[in-house]
Each structure stands twice: as C-alpha cells, then as structure tokens.
Amino acid sequence: MKIVVAMRQIADLVEELEVDASGADIDREFVKFVSNEWDEAALEEALCLKEAHGGEVVVVGVDDVDFDQTLFGALAKGADRAVKLDCGFEGWMPTAVRAEILARWLREESFDLVLTGVQAADDLDGQLAGVLGARLGLPHAAVVVGLEPDGSGFKVTQELGGGVTLTSHATGPLVLGIQAARQAPRYVPISRIRQAMSAGGIEVVEVEAPSARAPKVTRLFAPEAKGRAEMLGDKPSEVAARIVELIRAKGVSVS
Amino acid sequence: MAENDVVVIAERVVGGHPDVTFELLGKAKEIASALGGEVHCLVVGSPEGHECLGASDHLHLVEGEHLWPYNPHAWESAVSALLTQIKPRLVLASTGTVGIDLCGALAAQSGSMLASYVVDLSVEGSTLMAVAQLYGGKLMAECDLGDGPAFVTAIPGSFASQATRVDGVANATSHAHEAAEVRMRHVALTEPEKTGVDITSEELLVSVGRGIGSQSNIDLAQELAEVLGAGLSASRPVIDQGWLPKAHQVGKSGKKVKPKIYLALGISGAPEHLEGMRQAELIIACNTDATAPIFEVAHYGTTADLFDLVPEILDLIGG
Numbered sequence: 001m002k003i004v005v006a007m008r009q010i011a012d013l014v015e016e017l018e019v020d021a022s023g024a025d026i027d028r029e030f031v032k033f034v035s036n037e038w039d040e041a042a043l044e045e046a047l048c049l050k051e052a053h054g055g056e057v058v059v060v061g062v063d064d065v066d067f068d069q070t071l072f073g074a075l076a077k078g079a080d081r082a083v084k085l086d087c088g089f090e091g092w093m094p095t096a097v098r099a100e101i102l103a104r105w106l107r108e109e110s111f112d113l114v115l116t117g118v119q120a121a122d123d124l125d126g127q128l129a130g131v132l133g134a135r136l137g138l139p140h141a142a143v144v145v146g147l148e149p150d151g152s153g154f155k156v157t158q159e160l161g162g163g164v165t166l167t168s169h170a171t172g173p174l175v176l177g178i179q180a181a182r183q184a185p186r187y188v189p190i191s192r193i194r195q196a197m198s199a200g201g202i203e204v205v206e207v208e209a210p211s212a213r214a215p216k217v218t219r220l221f222a223p224e225a226k227g228r229a230e231m232l233g234d235k236p237s238e239v240a241a242r243i244v245e246l247i248r249a250k251g252v253s254v255s
Numbered sequence: 256m257a258e259n260d261v262v263v264i265a266e267r268v269v270g271g272h273p274d275v276t277f278e279l280l281g282k283a284k285e286i287a288s289a290l291g292g293e294v295h296c297l298v299v300g301s302p303e304g305h306e307c308l309g310a311s312d313h314l315h316l317v318e319g320e321h322l323w324p325y326n327p328h329a330w331e332s333a334v335s336a337l338l339t340q341i342k343p344r345l346v347l348a349s350t351g352t353v354g355i356d357l358c359g360a361l362a363a364q365s366g367s368m369l370a371s372y373v374v375d376l377s378v379e380g381s382t383l384m385a386v387a388q389l390y391g392g393k394l395m396a397e398c399d400l401g402d403g404p405a406f407v408t409a410i411p412g413s414f415a416s417q418a419t420r421v422d423g424v425a426n427a428t429s430h431a432h433e434a435a436e437v438r439m440r441h442v443a444l445t446e447p448e449k450t451g452v453d454i455t456s457e458e459l460l461v462s463v464g465r466g467i468g469s470q471s472n473i474d475l476a477q478e479l480a481e482v483l484g485a486g487l488s489a490s491r492p493v494i495d496q497g498w499l500p501k502a503h504q505v506g507k508s509g510k511k512v513k514p515k516i517y518l519a520l521g522i523s524g525a526p527e528h529l530e531g532m533r534q535a536e537l538i539i540a541c542n543t544d545a546t547a548p549i550f551e552v553a554h555y556g557t558t559a560d561l562f563d564l565v566p567e568i569l570d571l572i573g574g
Contacts, residue, residue: 011390013390013391013393013523014544016546017390017393017394019394026390026394037492041495095359096363096369099363118355119355121389121390121391122389122390123371124370124371124372124387124389124396124398125362125368125369125370125371126358126359126362126363126369126371126406126408127355127359127371128359129359130355130356130357130358130359130360130363131359131360131362131363133360134359134360134361134363134364135363139327139328139438139439140327140328140356140360141327141328141356141439142327142352142355142356143352143355143508155442156439158327158352158356159352159508160268160269160325160351160352160353160444161273161351161352161507161508162447162508162509162510162511163446163447163501163504163508163509163510164268164269164444164445164446164447165444165445166268166324166325166441166443166444166445167442167443167444167445168326168327168328168439168440168441168442169439169440169442170328170438170439170440171438171439174438177355179495179508180494180495183497184495184496184497213366213367213368213401214368215368215369215370215385215387215396215398215399215400216398216399216401217396217397217398218384218397218398218399219396219397220389220394220395220396220397221394221395221397222393222394222395222546223388223392223393223394223395223548223551228550228551229538229540229550229551229552229553229554229555229556230554230555230556231550231555231556231557231558232555232556232557233557233559234557234558234559235559236559236560236563236564236566236567237567239541239557239559239564239567240564240567240568240570240571241567241571242555243518243539243555243557243564243568244568244571244572246516246537246539246555247459247483247516247518250515250516250536250537251515252458252459252483252484252515252516
C-alpha cells in the first residue's frame with residue numbers, strides 16, 4: 001500500500017496576525033509558519049496504517065516558509081520519502097493552484113491513497129481533498145475520522161456533525177481529508193529530526209505555478225468587536241472572586 | 256433567466272432538515288432577487304420532510320440507487336448532473352461535511368469560483384461579494400467572486416433562518432439519477448452512543464480547550480467541575496488528543512449546549528466550537544491570548560493564565 005500525504009505550512013494561529021500593506025494578505029514577514037495541524041493528523045493516520053498493514057508513506061507539498069522542517073519532521077516520524085514541489089510561489093496560494101500542482105505530480109506517481117488535512121485555516125477557495133479528488137478524477141471524502149483497508153478497497157468513516165458518523169466502502173485510489181487520526185500525532189524528539197536533517201533526503205522537484213480561478217481578496221481585517229467580552233483583568237485572585245460572584249448571581253448553586 | 260438563478264443544496268443526512276438549509280434559502284432569495292433570478296433547492300436521496308422547503312421557487316427531488324443514506328460520491332454525481340441542467344449563477348451549501356465533500360469538487364470540475372467559510376454575501380452591480388472567516392476566526396476576508404458562476408459554503412448561523420421555514424411546495428420536480436459508476440458504497444450510519452455523559456443537560460459547564468496543555472492537566476479542570484457541581488466539556492483538540500471521550504465534545508462535530516453558565520478555559524473559539532456554545536446564557540472565557548475569538552462571544556473574559564486562575568477559584572469555593 002502506497003500512501004501519499006499532502007502537507008503544507010500555515011501561519012501559527014497562536015501568534016498575532018497582522019495585515020500587510022496591501023490590506024489583502026497577512027504580513028508574512030513576521031509570522032511564524034508551522035505545519036498544518038490537520039495534515040499532521042493525516043500523516044499520523046498514514047504512519048499507523050503503514051505500521052499495521054505495511055507499505056510506503058510519501059510526504060509531499062508545495063514549498064513554503066520552513067516547509068523543510070515539516071518534511072524532516074515527517075521523515076523522523078517514519079515517512080519513507082519527502083518531496084518538495086518548488087515553484088517559487090510567494091504569498092497566499094489558492095487551493096485551486098495547490099491542487100493543480102499536486103495533481104500534476106501525482107499523475108506521474110502510483111498510489112493507493114492520498115491523505116491530507118480536512119482543512120487549513122486559510123483555504124478560502126475550498127478544502128484540498130475535494131478539489132484534488134476532482135482534478136484527479138478520483139473518489140474523495142472529507143471530515144474522515146476512521147480508515148481501514150477492506151478487501152479490495154477501504155472502509156472510510158466520516159463525521160456528519162452532531163456525533164453522527166457514516167461509514168462507506170470505497171474502491172481506491174481515493175483522496176481523503178482527515179479530521180482526526182486513530183491516535184494523537186506522535187511526538188518526535190529533536191535529536192531524530194536532526195538525524196533526518198543531516199541525512200538530507202528531501203527530493204526537490206521544480207514545478208510551474210499554474211493559474212486558477214480564485215476569489216480576489218479585496219480586504220483582510222480583524223472582525224469588528226460586536227459583542228466583545230467585558231474583561232475582568234488578569235490578576236488571578238480578583239478574577240476568581242468575580243467569576244464566583246457571577247456564578248452565584250446566576251442562581252447556580254455551588255458547594 | 257437561469258444564469259441568474261441560485262441553488263441551495265439541502266444537507267439533510269439524518270433527522271429533519273438542518274437550520275442551515277433555511278438560512279441558505281433566506282440568503283438565496285435575497286441574492287436571486289438582486290440578480291433577477293429564482294431559487295432552486297436540491298433534495299438528494301430521500302424526499303422525506305421536503306414540504307417545509309416551500310421558500311424555494313423550484314424544488315428538485317433527486318432519487319436513485321446509492322443516494323440514501325448519504326453517499327458523497329453518488330451525491331456528487333447527482334448534484335453535478337442537475338447543475339448541468341439548471342446552470343445557476345450561484346450554488347450555496349454549508350461549510351459542513353456535505354458542503355465540503357461536494358463544493359470543492361464540483362467547482363473544480365466546472366471551473367467555477369468557490370469561497371468557503373462565508374458569513375456574508377451580497378451583490379454589487381453584477382459582481383458577487385463575500386466575507387469569509389479565516390485563520391480560525393481571527394481575520395475576515397472580503398472578496399470578489401466575479402460575475403461568473405460561483406459556489407459558496409457558509410458557516411452555519413451566519414444568516415437568519417426562521418422566515419424561510421415555509422410549508423407547501425408549489426413547484427416540485429422529481430428526478431431519477433443513475434450514476435455511471437459508483438466507487439463508494441454505504442456500510443453504516445451510526446448515531447452517537449449513549450454513554451451516560453450528557454453535557455447538554457448541565458446548568459454549568461467547565462469546558463477546556465487546547466490551552467489545558469496535557470492530559471494530566473485535565474484533572475485540574477475535573478476538580479473544578481466537581482467542586483462547582485458542573486459538567487466537564489471540551490473543544491475538539493482535547494477530544495482529538497484523546498484526553499477526554501467524545502461524549503464531552505462541544506461544537507459542530509460534538510454537542511450543541513445551552514447551559515446557564517459556560518466557563519471556557521484555554522479555548523480559542525474556532526467557528527466550529529462557537530457554533531456549539533454561543534447560545535449559553537452566560538459565557539466566561541479565560542485565554543491568555545487577548546485576541547482569541549472566544550472573547551467575541553463571551554460576556555466576560557480574562558487573560559489570566561488558567562493554571563493560576565483555577566486554583567484561586569478552588570480556594571474560594573473550598574476545594
């Protein structure tokens with residue numbers, strides 16, 4: 001079984017995001033970029049499948065700020081190959097462009113599964129799995145929380161909301177947007193990442209950035225503070241007293 | 256004129272039609288009116304309960320093998336076939352599983368524009384303008400979708416719903432769909448397990464998010480919940496990490512809760528989480544990031560560290 005995991009970088013949401021001078025993108029110069037957390041879940045699921053059933057895990061993505069870190073991290077966790085598609089693109093990349101770059105590369109590869117994160121925090125023009133599935137002409141499913149080989153295909157479980165899940169049997173190859181892996185993404189010690197870095201091993205493929213139809217962002221802005229919370233300060237003892245007062249005032253009995 | 260028509264994909268997969276379908280019908284009527292078009296609603300699989308979708312000008316009931324229960328591959332084929340006939344200007348769905356499954360693929364196949372996470376939509380001249388919520392709700396993107404065909408997936412709760420719950424369908428058409436090739440087949444639809452944990456019945460919920468940091472820290476929140484006589488709930492990252500069972504999850508893929516008090520500890524407030532708790536009577540949020548979106552829905556907030564705050568509350572209440 002050959003599993004391709006499509007991964008990407010995303011602005012670290014823990015950091016404050018500022019809008020750049022164009023007013024239509026985040027200021028990428030000062031933002032830290034990290035691996036998309038849902039892609040990490042996709043990688044974890046791929047590694048678990050490989051450990052349980054054998055096979056090969058290939059990680060691929062379009063080059064971006066600090067993407068090598070993500071690829072070396074994946075190799076250190078147990079991926080067999082890491083491929084960086086370099087097209088010299090800078091700024092916000094629409095899903096339609098990313099999907100076409102990946103599709104062109106994937107058409108030259110054989111695979112049974114393509115796993116990627118269910119979403120990314122800036123995928124304004126759609127989530128990758130569906131767009132990529134359509135470009136490759138393959139069945140696809142999003143919000144996947146369960147995956148098992150099943151005869152000649154795979155058993156795929158999706159969340160439908162409100163705790164309802166749907167399990168389907170799909171004949172591969174297929175493209176899946178992973179919501180959660182069967183276990184939390186594994187931790188890999190920095191020493192193993194360093195080993196992966198010193199071993200090198202990232203394959204770099206030069207590609208062209210295609211054009212694609214995508215929404216034109218005219219303005220990026222912080223949401224208006226409509227119902228902004230009344231702030232209670234940050235001194236723990238005072239805040240605690242206010243919270244207890246609020247709870248009691250609401251008529252909820254506390255012991 | 257069909258090229259100005261608006262299509263709503265009804266996303267009923269179990270139970271009744273979800274609120275979001277009515278929200279989308281309301282927005283569809285507004286956009287169709289501005290464009291001079293009409294509203295179509297597509298009901299795929301089972302026609303059950305379609306009578307309340309009377310707000311649409313045209314109701315399309317699509318039935319066929321593999322379309323019920325929900326099957327992403329078969330639905331895509333059925334919706335694609337119907338859209339080829341209708342040739343609408345705009346297709347609306349939600350940014351939920353069905354909308355994500357269908358819209359990215361259908362937009363890619365037809366070369367149409369697509370905007371996700373949309374919270375507002377309007378027509379300016381012949382152009383569709385959308386506002387989308389990005390970066391976990393930290394930033395909004397106003398965007399131009401041009402004057403050609405477009406797909407939009409909206410965040411549930413963005414538009415009003417009640418006015419469009421209209422009984423009586425004047426113009427319903429039945430369609431039989433036969434997929435050329437079905438590569439996904441139904442195995443099982445599973446409703447949530449009854450575990451004995453019912454966070455929807457609690458008056459007070461202590462809810463933890465990613466900020467709780469580790470499984471061992473859950474004990475601190477558990478202790479607070481016990482001392483307050485509250486239920487313990489969590490946002491998705493805590494459940495995905497396996498730190499609490501699924502029955503404790505609040506949000507789109509978990510439960511919708513309306514307690515008297517919702518004490519959010521270390522929860523940033525991703526749109527999917529807010530969808531499940533914004534109707535709580537009183538929301539108190541604790542997050543060290545002063546820009547966290549949770550403070551937009553909370554009534555009271557603090558940037559104190561939860562690991563300093565919780566012991567203080569325990570001290571006060573006699574923990």
